[in-house]
Amino acid sequence: MHSFGRTQNTPVLHGRDPENTVWVSPATAAAYGVADDELVELVNQDGIRQGPVKLHVTARMSDDAVYTTHGFGHNSRQLTRAYKRGIDDSALMTQYAVDPLSGSTGMRVNFVRLVKPHSA
Amino acid sequence: MSFQYRVDISRCIGCKACEVACVTANDLDPSSARNWVPFLESDDAVGNTSFAPYLCHHCEDAPCVEACPTGASFKASDGRVLVDKDLCIGCGLCVPACPYEARYVAKDSNKLEKCNLCEGRVQNGQAPACFDVCPAGARTFYEVVDIDGVEQEIRVGDVNDVDEAHELIVLTTPSVNPAPRLRFSGRLEDLELLKEKRPPRGGGSKTSMLWRNGAGKAVGALGVASAVAMGAMIGVRALRDRKERVAREERLREESQLKEDPENPAQAEKSADVVTEEAESNE
Numbered sequence: 001m002h003s004f005g006r007t008q009n010t011p012v013l014h015g016r017d018p019e020n021t022v023w024v025s026p027a028t029a030a031a032y033g034v035a036d037d038e039l040v041e042l043v044n045q046d047g048i049r050q051g052p053v054k055l056h057v058t059a060r061m062s063d064d065a066v067y068t069t070h071g072f073g074h075n076s077r078q079l080t081r082a083y084k085r086g087i088d089d090s091a092l093m094t095q096y097a098v099d100p101l102s103g104s105t106g107m108r109v110n111f112v113r114l115v116k117p118h119s120a
Numbered sequence: 121m122s123f124q125y126r127v128d129i130s131r132c133i134g135c136k137a138c139e140v141a142c143v144t145a146n147d148l149d150p151s152s153a154r155n156w157v158p159f160l161e162s163d164d165a166v167g168n169t170s171f172a173p174y175l176c177h178h179c180e181d182a183p184c185v186e187a188c189p190t191g192a193s194f195k196a197s198d199g200r201v202l203v204d205k206d207l208c209i210g211c212g213l214c215v216p217a218c219p220y221e222a223r224y225v226a227k228d229s230n231k232l233e234k235c236n237l238c239e240g241r242v243q244n245g246q247a248p249a250c251f252d253v254c255p256a257g258a259r260t261f262y263e264v265v266d267i268d269g270v271e272q273e274i275r276v277g278d279v280n281d282v283d284e285a286h287e288l289i290v291l292t293t294p295s296v297n298p299a300p301r302l303r304f305s306g307r308l309e310d311l312e313l314l315k316e317k318r319p320p321r322g323g324g325s326k327t328s329m330l331w332r333n334g335a336g337k338a339v340g341a342l343g344v345a346s347a348v349a350m351g352a353m354i355g356v357r358a359l360r361d362r363k364e365r366v367a368r369e370e371r372l373r374e375e376s377q378l379k380e381d382p383e384n385p386a387q388a389e390k391s392a393d394v395v396t397e398e399a400e401s402n403e
Contacts, residue, residue: 011150059165
């Protein structure tokens with residue numbers, strides 16, 4: 001739908017896909033005591049928070065992973081429609097590993113847990 | 121003149137160009153659209169997913185027209201179900217009357233919004249905007265014209281090729297068949313998913329649905345069929361598809377060989393010469 005972080009404020013595209021959702025498996029949702037369509041927040045290992053965001057529970061997810069689409073959770077107020085709609089996945093990636101040979105970075109070293117909005 | 125249209129849900133790629141086209145062609149509130157493309161997903165991990173391009177079914181026997189207290193909803197002579205905005209009081213009684221949830225009350229005008237197959241476009245021999253823009257050929261539009269007393273469907277617009285041979289079925293409620301004009305085709309598992317998982321749109325309630333064939337009879341294998349029957353049907357379809365694919369590939373191969381020969385006429389002549397020489401030496 002959107003082209004990464006660039007089209008979220010386009011009126012007609014915003015109308016189609018206004019915000020992202022966080023996908024988890026039914027087992028993960030049950031473990032955290034949350035349900036489909038419920039609002040949750042994500043907290044990473046360094047205490048960085050993103051949310052609230054709507055949860056999408058689907059059996060197509062693995063139990064040990066969360067999924068979300070990139071390009072939401074804008075923090076510019078001038079993006080009048082997209083401002084603070086959905087969450088910013090990049091903000092949760094505070095750690096990265098560097099490959100010693102090529103120097104490329106691996107960002108799959110961040111871990112999040114689900115929390116209810118406005119809780120600890 | 122009358123219209124027919126069909127949707128092949130298995131062709132849809134979920135790009136929503138049809139929704140955007142609807143908004144721009146009809147100058148609608150950008151957060152709304154008269155058509156919609158739900159994403160369907162089954163409950164199990166290895167299950168099927170599909171998109172379902174949707175729009176008003178423009179039923180022959182439209183329940184929404186009956187539900188309208190002011191006569192704003194009416195059936196036009198060309199078969200379209202339209203709304204006279206001057207008569208509409210925005211009461212919304214027609215919204216739950218439609219089993220397809222094709223109607224909604226617009227937030228900005230407080231008037232009923234629904235698909236009119238793009239007023240102005242159909243009269244000019246164009247397909248409605250959502251049909252015109254579909255890059256996958258999932259939506260195809262036909263004019264029904266009377267040629268020597270026989271009604272014939274003529275395709276409008278030059279979208280991708282269509283599987284004309286595909287079985288066409290309509291979606292209705294189990295009790296009422298409003299004779300919808302929108303006919304569906306696609307893979308059986310996708311159609312089954314659409315029937316089971318059709319998500320409610322707007323404030324409408326989710327009505328249980330049934331597939332019917334052109335004669336209005338329930339399509340058994342798609343209805344309450346057991347998993348075994350479904351599997352068998354899918355198997356038959358897969359075999360047929362494979363047969364068609366092999367035939368198509370063979371045809372393509374033959375065509376490509378035919379193309380190669382005229383490019384190398386010298387080679388063809390040479391081989392002919394060899395044959396003649398051999399024939400001569402044999403003598």
